[in-house]
Amino acid sequence: MLDVLERESAARGVRLGAGQIAQFGAYLDLLTDWQSRLNLVGSADPDTVVRRHFIESLALGAALREREILRPDSRVLDVGAGAGFPGVPIKIAWPSVDLTLIEATAKKAAFLEALVDALGLDRTTVLTGRAETLAHDRALRGSFDLVLARAVAPLPALVELALPFARVGGRLVSPKGSRADDEVQAAGAALSAIGGRTIVLPFDVPGPPQRLVVVAKLRETPAEYPRRPGLPAKSPLGGK
Ligand code: SAH
Numbered sequence: 423m424l425d426v427l428e429r430e431s432a433a434r435g436v437r438l439g440a441g442q443i444a445q446f447g448a449y450l451d452l453l454t455d456w457q458s459r460l461n462l463v464g465s466a467d468p469d470t471v472v473r474r475h476f477i478e479s480l481a482l483g484a485a486l487r488e489r490e491i492l493r494p495d496s497r498v499l500d501v502g503a504g505a506g507f508p509g510v511p512i513k514i515a516w517p518s519v520d521l522t523l524i525e526a527t528a529k530k531a532a533f534l535e536a537l538v539d540a541l542g543l544d545r546t547t548v549l550t551g552r553a554e555t556l557a558h559d560r561a562l563r564g565s566f567d568l569v570l571a572r573a574v575a576p577l578p579a580l581v582e583l584a585l586p587f588a589r590v591g592g593r594l595v596s597p598k599g600s601r602a603d604d605e606v607q608a609a610g611a612a613l614s615a616i617g618g619r620t621i622v623l624p625f626d627v628p629g630p631p632q633r634l635v636v637v638a639k640l641r642e643t644p645a646e647y648p649r650r651p652g653l654p655a656k657s658p659l660g661g662k
Contacts, residue, residue, distance in 0.1 A: 423450070426473070427446055427476050430473075430480075434481055434484040435484055435488070436483070442515065445514045448540055449476075449506075449511075449537065450468060450471055452533075452536065456533050460533065462504065462533060475511070477627070485626075487516070491568060492512070492519070492568060494516060494518045497519075498519050498570065499523075499524065499584075499587050500521070500522070500571070501569060501570070501571040501583060501587070502526070502572075503523040505530065510523070510534075514541070514543075521547070522548075522566070523548045528550050535548050552651045554648040554651040554652070554653070556587075557584075557587055558648075564588070564642065567592045569587050570595055570596070572596060576608070576655075577598070577605035578611070579655040579658045580594070581609050581659075582616055582647055582654040586648055590642060592638075592639050593637060597632050597635075600630070602632075602635055606620050610660060611659045612659040612660055616643050617643050620635060620636065620637050621636050622635055622636070
């Protein structure tokens, strides 16, 4: 399975060394072990984990690296990291990035802690909590070059949850399916309230078509955002 990973990564210009391949092997083992007690991913079948999670995350990193949105010294946040996607594969492939993972579910955050430990990742922090709360922490707010979020919320809510963490000039990036343009349309009010502007980029991954929604942070987010936990998803800005 890991040979597919090596090949698909190389095809995207990401050359993984033996140590990095071994880290992905250890990631797969730990995920399989924990999945029996905790539903971390829909399916922990190795083929699915490698293709749907490892390769997709690396493809995202490669697309962002190519556009200089991800740089070797970037301060990166993954909001709603779940079992670590896309943040951890990106950290394995570009080990000099500084990575923070935020996850609301304590058991998943415990997995992330065990993972960081097992892989020996440096400059990696796991925070247990909701983005709505943590985004008001002064050490986190407005301080990331790049905020990643995959499969966490529709764009109007996601902009409110995640964009406050980005510095002015930084980006929020989320892979989205074929409805990316509709989500961007719906996010107009959230973008103007939180202070962002969106572009949609092509995203070449195996499987169903996807696009990358890239939100540039244009100005400081007003202090009242994000609103209290649950509200961004329940009552999105600009929603009916
Ligand atoms: N990004 C991962 C997980 C997606 S599932 C992947 O692509 O595989 C969404 C995850 O986000 C869940 O683990 C959920 O607990 C977390 N989450 C949802 N809303 C959140 C919030 N407001 N703050 C922090 N974590 C959140």
